[in-house]
Amino acid sequence: MKVSFPHMGYLYIPLKTLFKGLKLEVIAPPPISQKTMELGVKYSPEFACLPLKINMGNFIEAMEQGADTIVMAGGWGPCRFGYYAQVEREILQELGYDFKMVILEAPDSRISELLLQLKALGEKVSVREAYKAIRFAWKKLIAIEKLEKMLEYCLPRAVDKNHMETIFERALQAVDEAESQQEVEKIAQESLREMEKSPFKSAEVLKIGLVGEIYTILEPASNCHVARCLGRLDAHVSRSIYVSDWVNDHLFGGYLRKSNHKQIMQSSRPYLNYEVGGHGRETVGSTVDFARLDYNGIIQIAPLTCMPEIVAQSILGKVSEELEIPCMTMYFDEHSGAAGVYTRLEAFVDMLQRKKNLPSSPLLLEARA
Amino acid sequence: MSRVGIPRSLFYYYYYPLWKSFFSDLGVEILTSAPSNRHTVERGIELAVDETCFPIKVYLGHVAELCREELDYLFIPRLVSVEARSYICPKFMGLPDIVRALIKETPPLIDITVDLSRDEKCFKKDIIRVGRLFTRQASRIQLAYQHGCEELRLCRSLASQGFTMEEAIKIWEGGAMEAEPETDLNIGVLGHGYSLYDERISMNLVKRLRAMNCKVLLPEHLGSEVVEAEAATVPKRVFWTLGRKMLGSALHLSQREDVDGIIYLACFGCGPDSLIGEIIERKVRDCKPFILLTVDEHSGEAGIITRLEAFCDMLRRRRNCGSESKLSPYGVSLHSFENTV
Numbered sequence: 001m002k003v004s005f006p007h008m009g010y011l012y013i014p015l016k017t018l019f020k021g022l023k024l025e026v027i028a029p030p031p032i033s034q035k036t037m038e039l040g041v042k043y044s045p046e047f048a049c050l051p052l053k054i055n056m057g058n059f060i061e062a063m064e065q066g067a068d069t070i071v072m073a074g075g076w077g078p079c080r081f082g083y084y085a086q087v088e089r090e091i092l093q094e095l096g097y098d099f100k101m102v103i104l105e106a107p108d109s110r111i112s113e114l115l116l117q118l119k120a121l122g123e124k125v126s127v128r129e130a131y132k133a134i135r136f137a138w139k140k141l142i143a144i145e146k147l148e149k150m151l152e153y154c155l156p157r158a159v160d161k162n163h164m165e166t167i168f169e170r171a172l173q174a175v176d177e178a179e180s181q182q183e184v185e186k187i188a189q190e191s192l193r194e195m196e197k198s199p200f201k202s203a204e205v206l207k208i209g210l211v212g213e214i215y216t217i218l219e220p221a222s223n224c225h226v227a228r229c230l231g232r233l234d235a236h237v238s239r240s241i242y243v244s245d246w247v248n249d250h251l252f253g254g255y256l257r258k259s260n261h262k263q264i265m266q267s268s269r270p271y272l273n274y275e276v277g278g279h280g281r282e283t284v285g286s287t288v289d290f291a292r293l294d295y296n297g298i299i300q301i302a303p304l305t306c307m308p309e310i311v312a313q314s315i316l317g318k319v320s321e322e323l324e325i326p327c328m329t330m331y332f333d334e335h336s337g338a339a340g341v342y343t344r345l346e347a348f349v350d351m352l353q354r355k356k357n358l359p360s361s362p363l364l365l366e367a368r369a
Numbered sequence: 370m371s372r373v374g375i376p377r378s379l380f381y382y383y384y385y386p387l388w389k390s391f392f393s394d395l396g397v398e399i400l401t402s403a404p405s406n407r408h409t410v411e412r413g414i415e416l417a418v419d420e421t422c423f424p425i426k427v428y429l430g431h432v433a434e435l436c437r438e439e440l441d442y443l444f445i446p447r448l449v450s451v452e453a454r455s456y457i458c459p460k461f462m463g464l465p466d467i468v469r470a471l472i473k474e475t476p477p478l479i480d481i482t483v484d485l486s487r488d489e490k491c492f493k494k495d496i497i498r499v500g501r502l503f504t505r506q507a508s509r510i511q512l513a514y515q516h517g518c519e520e521l522r523l524c525r526s527l528a529s530q531g532f533t534m535e536e537a538i539k540i541w542e543g544g545a546m547e548a549e550p551e552t553d554l555n556i557g558v559l560g561h562g563y564s565l566y567d568e569r570i571s572m573n574l575v576k577r578l579r580a581m582n583c584k585v586l587l588p589e590h591l592g593s594e595v596v597e598a599e600a601a602t603v604p605k606r607v608f609w610t611l612g613r614k615m616l617g618s619a620l621h622l623s624q625r626e627d628v629d630g631i632i633y634l635a636c637f638g639c640g641p642d643s644l645i646g647e648i649i650e651r652k653v654r655d656c657k658p659f660i661l662l663t664v665d666e667h668s669g670e671a672g673i674i675t676r677l678e679a680f681c682d683m684l685r686r687r688r689n690c691g692s693e694s695k696l697s698p699y700g701v702s703l704h705s706f707e708n709t710v
């Protein structure tokens with residue numbers, strides 16, 4: 001059995017570790033490229049949202065490399081994601097691929113069921129080994145997120161931004177290859193220290209909250225690398241969602257660590273008073289929280305036609321007005337061009353910098369010249 | 370006498386008889402907006418964010434129209450789920466909040482939450498809460514609600530005799546039944562009721578087909594047991610109420626000898642339809658001629674008419690030529706090139 005799975009940000013690193021721990025052979029899909037997008041768009045329903053199309057590209061590329069089992073998450077609506085796997089399976093079967101699809105139906109807050117599903121995947125592993133695999137994968141996930149947060153902090157403040165990104169990429173690869181928990185910790189510590197020690201500019205930076213739909217936030221290839229671009233434009237970006245929060249809240253029922261999910265939901269009142277599926281309510285709640293923390297602006301990102309995010313967007317206008325925080329919404333699909341996205345980001349950052357009387361970032365000055 | 374406004378849009382087409390009887394029994398005067406027209410659409414487009422789907426834009430237009438009237442309350446239910454373990458669409462779940470955020474001056478909203486996904490407890494409490502706005506007697510509220518449910522059943526049984534929900538509501542309110550035209554084609558027409566029965570959104574799809582001598586079969590005519598049983602044949606239960614109804618109806622219609630073709634009306638950017646439409650197309654295209662019509666505020670009527678005419682012509686020629694082949698109207702060659710990866 002050669003297992004594969006869809007990409008979502010850096011999630012492939014802990015997933016590879018998890019499946020290896022379950023004694024499975026893993027074939028991670030190649031990194032998302034133009035070819036992935038083209039394949040996905042060609043074989044997906046025209047009006048499906050972008051994550052489904054990228055999933056399809058991932059699956060086709062993974063199967064071309066020999067994968068014969070796909071692990072995919074499920075769900076029970078109302079967001080479309082819950083029905084992704086069903087449609088994807090139909091299409092792949094019609095394309096003539098011979099494969100097995102394992103769908104992990106997220107059992108809200110029932111870790112035991114998830115463990116059973118995972119154990120059923122690994123053929124000859126004991127419960128103890130399954131537990132160990134999950135723990136190691138979780139450690140890697142936490143290490144990666146520490147690195148990501150550090151990059152978000154350091155990139156806008158760094159003198160040499162390329163150097164900062166290089167440290168990050170190198171650390172990521174080392175974590176991917178690490179064989180033990182001690183090794184992961186050592187890599188994380190060293191890389192974090194190296195990032196901290198790099199020379200910083202003294203100028204104040206903008207703080208921008210990035211909210212929206214989970215896949216678009218986590219997968220840089222789906223959003224033209226919005227977070228990195230903002231960092232390079234001297235803006236400190238805080239995301240509303242990290243993978244570990246989602247895993248903790250939805251798979252482990254808030255069991256692994258204290259969750260601020262309730263607080264975010266509370267903040268969404270009185271603007272949005274009920275669940276709307278996906279991360280629509282979180283988007284509104286996080287926006288309110290960011291505004292209260294004196295962030296300079298909010299960028300909402302989502303795949304085009306994302307239902308929960310359209311609800312959130314309809315409401316963000318009022319939040320923006322009442323809490324006096326500039327908000328911008330960007331939708332992404334296969335037609336999103338990087339240049340157009342950068343122009344909008346530059347304009348937004350420029351506007352915020354003027355509003356705050358900050359000097360324009362050198363990149364902007366360069367662009368203007 | 371209190372006055373409550375009900376927008377003639379979205380779930381008006383599925384639940385109006387219930388709410389009208391309920392409020393009337395409590396001594397409330399009901400005011401509905403006019404059927405969707407150019408002004409409703411224009412006002413809706415102005416208010417909504419661009420990416421919103423057409424039916425929600427139209428709904429906002431209706432709400433804006435009602436906001437200009439002298440009303441005590443505006444009825445904007447939050448429809449989360451109308452049956453166990455199923456949902457409508459995320460946009461319905463945020464409807465009262467969207468209205469509050471986008472329209473500045475509204476009468477007080479009655480934003481009752483309809484969430485029957487787990488149990489009916491909260492909904493029953495909410496019914497009482499709403500009733501209390503107009504009367505103190507809890508028993509009167511309960512009776513009014515029961516009466517409403519009965520009226521709704523009556524109206525639905527009217528619709529099952531071959532009418533659209535919109536026509537059934539008109540007949541229920543005392544209108545005359547129209548004589549059935551002569552027909553030579555049976556066409557199954559699927560789509561969310563709020564786009565299918567709204568004459569502006571569907572551009573009169575049902576009436577146009579009838580004018581082309583077609584008998585139109587709608588999900589309301591098929592009997593919910595048959596539809597549910599067919600829908601249960603897919604590997605994973607569809608968790609959208611309307612999507613499941615559509616899928617079950619499509620599967621049922623595609624197996625019926627007397628059905629000549631199937632038309633699916635979708636609105637551009639509709640989330641559930643983007644996946645359900647795909648599944649239906651895959652299941653149906655080997656058995657019956659099928660077209661998917663996608664409409665939005667930019668759709669021209671001429672384009673729709675042309676496609677309907679072509680579809681009907683094709684069905685008639687197919688039958689008259691005696692070509693009983695089960696060849697899909699897509700033809701084989703259209704799809705074969707896609708199989709060469």
